[in-house]
Amino acid sequence: MVHPSPPQTPKTKPEWEDGVRLGSVPWIMIDKRKPPPPSLPPSEPGKKWRSKPKKENHINVKYATEELDYIRYHRVDRNTKWEDTTQLFNFQFPIPGLPRTMQGIQGGYYRQNNGQVPVTTSEGDLSFLPNGHVCPSRTKVREQKDKKLYGLAILFPERAMNYPWVDNETRQLATKLAKKRIIQREQAKRTAIFRGTWVDKTEDNSCACCFKEDRESSKRAVRTRHERGFFKQDNVVDVECGSSLEFRIACGLSK
Numbered sequence: 001m002v003h004p005s006p007p008q009t010p011k012t013k014p015e016w017e018d019g020v021r022l023g024s025v026p027w028i029m030i031d032k033r034k035p036p037p038p039s040l041p042p043s044e045p046g047k048k049w050r051s052k053p054k055k056e057n058h059i060n061v062k063y064a065t066e067e068l069d070y071i072r073y074h075r076v077d078r079n080t081k082w083e084d085t086t087q088l089f090n091f092q093f094p095i096p097g098l099p100r101t102m103q104g105i106q107g108g109y110y111r112q113n114n115g116q117v118p119v120t121t122s123e124g125d126l127s128f129l130p131n132g133h134v135c136p137s138r139t140k141v142r143e144q145k146d147k148k149l150y151g152l153a154i155l156f157p158e159r160a161m162n163y164p165w166v167d168n169e170t171r172q173l174a175t176k177l178a179k180k181r182i183i184q185r186e187q188a189k190r191t192a193i194f195r196g197t198w199v200d201k202t203e204d205n206s207c208a209c210c211f212k213e214d215r216e217s218s219k220r221a222v223r224t225r226h227e228r229g230f231f232k233q234d235n236v237v238d239v240e241c242g243s244s245l246e247f248r249i250a251c252g253l254s255k
Contacts, residue, residue, distance in 0.1 A: 063108040067093055069152050069159055071109050076151040077170055082106060092165065114138055117155050118208040122146070124154050124177055126184050131199045132192030133207035134185075157181060185209075 074080040074088055082102050090099040119127040119135040127135040144150050152160045153174040158181065160166050160174035192198035201210050
């Protein structure tokens with residue numbers, strides 16, 4: 001008896017061959033490169049690409065009180081241009097290899113005007129807070145109507161009268177005002193004590209008379225004066241308007 005053979009299933013194409021699924025692209029043929037970046041827009045005609053300028057060396061050293069006074073004296077009392085003030089400053093307070101820039105000197109001057117200078121009247125008298133301390137001025141430079149009231153002799157006569165680089169006329173004015181300030185401060189103190197509002201020192205430096213200078217800046221200023229010979233009267237540079245030929249040549253201001 002012959003048994004019928006089992007039905008045969010129709011032959012199908014193999015799904016895999018040599019480890020690759022048929023009908024697919026082998027992985028070795030796939031381009032894995034990233035798509036190209038979008039093209040940049042065409043540059044405008046006549047427009048050139050410029051590299052960023054290199055930053056100049058920045059001096060992260062605070063200005064000493066005398067240095068700020070020197071800037072104020074030449075800028076306000078002497079009405080000196082910023083370019084010349086910068087040259088005079090670097091001659092007076094040299095830092096080997098790292099001279100101060102005009103932008104840095106301007107920044108120090110503007111910062112001092114924000115709360116570190118006293119409020120004065122048109123006659124040069126001080127204004128005081130209820131606690132007996134000097135009222136600070138926060139008037140921006142562009143808002144200062146009478147520039148003379150913001151000169152060194154008017155704001156800080158006690159210091160101006162002792163600087164060797166201050167001219168005789170300014171020194172005489174400073175000496176006169178310094179004597180008046182002693183009386184004004186004493187009267188303000190007595191009034192505050194009588195009111196019961198006097199304090200020895202403000203905690204938040206909210207006055208213009210308790211400003212504390214950075215210790216390192218103060219030492220550097222004194223050292224510079226010793227090196228320049230300013231403690232010897234014979235070696236004092238003639239800064240009567242900075243008019244001596246030797247002084248102007250040294251500062252590069254002579255024509």
